[in-house]
Amino acid sequence: MRIHQYERVWLLASMVLIVGFIATITYGAVGLGITMVDDRGATIAPDEINEDERFGDPRVEQVGDDEYEVYAVAMTFAFQPDPIEIPADSEVTFYVTSRDVIHSFYVVGTNTNTMVIPGEISVVTVEFDEPGEYGLICTEYCGAAHHEMEGQLAVLEDEEFDLTELEVEAPDEVEPDGEIEITATVTNGQLEAIEETVTVELGDETLEESVTVEGDESESVTLTVDAADLGEGDHDWTASAGDLTESGTVSVVEGSEDDTEGGDDA
Amino acid sequence: MSNVARQEDPASVERIEHDEFDPVGTLALIAFYFAVLVLLWLFTYFVEFLGNVPTPVVVA
Ligand SMILES: [Cu+2]
Numbered sequence: 001m002r003i004h005q006y007e008r009v010w011l012l013a014s015m016v017l018i019v020g021f022i023a024t025i026t027y028g029a030v031g032l033g034i035t036m037v038d039d040r041g042a043t044i045a046p047d048e049i050n051e052d053e054r055f056g057d058p059r060v061e062q063v064g065d066d067e068y069e070v071y072a073v074a075m076t077f078a079f080q081p082d083p084i085e086i087p088a089d090s091e092v093t094f095y096v097t098s099r100d101v102i103h104s105f106y107v108v109g110t111n112t113n114t115m116v117i118p119g120e121i122s123v124v125t126v127e128f129d130e131p132g133e134y135g136l137i138c139t140e141y142c143g144a145a146h147h148e149m150e151g152q153l154a155v156l157e158d159e160e161f162d163l164t165e166l167e168v169e170a171p172d173e174v175e176p177d178g179e180i181e182i183t184a185t186v187t188n189g190q191l192e193a194i195e196e197t198v199t200v201e202l203g204d205e206t207l208e209e210s211v212t213v214e215g216d217e218s219e220s221v222t223l224t225v226d227a228a229d230l231g232e233g234d235h236d237w238t239a240s241a242g243d244l245t246e247s248g249t250v251s252v253v254e255g256s257e258d259d260t261e262g263g264d265d266a
Numbered sequence: 267m268s269n270v271a272r273q274e275d276p277a278s279v280e281r282i283e284h285d286e287f288d289p290v291g292t293l294a295l296i297a298f299y300f301a302v303l304v305l306l307w308l309f310t311y312f313v314e315f316l317g318n319v320p321t322p323v324v325v326a
Binding site for chain 2: 002004005006009010013017020021024025028032033034035036037091093109110111112114124125126127128129
């Protein structure tokens with residue numbers, strides 16, 4: 001077969017091009033470790049999501065040093081949790097599943113993008129080097145309000161990120177001869193122990209206590225005040241730990257019927 | 267429908283060898299297409315794709 005010299009050049013060049021394509025993708029996969037979203041995540045029945053240990057409570061969890069897992073749920077027409085807060089410079093694995101129809105989980109402007117299929121758990125591991133705010137959208141048409149399906153992904157500076165929660169238990173109403181007990185509980189969702197100064201204020205009474213909360217543990221601080229010292233009427237309380245604050249009002253009233261939410265054991 | 271060359275004056279028809287055919291213009295055009303293709307690929311992969319960090323990676 002007689003092949004013209006120029007055609008030989010062209011054939012060779014096309015071969016080089018194909019080899020080049022394969023080489024770049026191999027470099028991406030082997031050299032950079034880039035992966036496609038596959039079916040390595042397990043399956044889950046969409047109607048059992050609420051009972052699931054992970055997706056029943058969509059959240060961010062620390063699983064190791066600089067390693068976090070996000071359990072997220074997509075549904076018509078929202079993402080849970082929203083916003084999702086993760087630290088920068090950490091390995092974050094998103095586990096995403098759907099309650100209803102096919103959605104997607106696309107962190108706008110990045111390659112962090114996966115379909116979210118009911119029954120399947122999509123697993124995506126990424127590391128954000130820079131803190132920033134990202135939009136989260138659904139790119140699979142999923143219904144009438146598909147265009148409104150969005151969420152927020154906040155990548156925070158390592159020092160700013162925590163999984164600390166403050167919960168306060170306080171009575172709504174107390175008898176004038178009773179005691180008001182306000183309990184502030186600090187929960188540390190991270191693995192490393194944290195130091196927090198917990199402040200509980202009620203009327204003129206202030207309780208300030210430094211607590212050390214071990215990883216995955218919680219610590220409580222209780223302020224007890226005699227209702228008689230405050231007198232009848234409404235009294236505001238505030239509890240804070242770090243930059244978290246909770247506040248409320250307790251009423252000292254004669255003949256109150258419901259002594260709800262603890263503090264009634266006086 | 268008939269061949270155009272046949273209608274021409276036989277004296278003006280030049281016969282050349284297979285390898286003597288030398289379409290430099292076509293070669294230049296194809297070389298240009300090729301260069302464009304390579305640049306587009308480099309841009310698509312290294313700038314558009316790898317530039318949109320983070321990209322899902324395999325965890326060891
Ligand atoms: Cu959707």
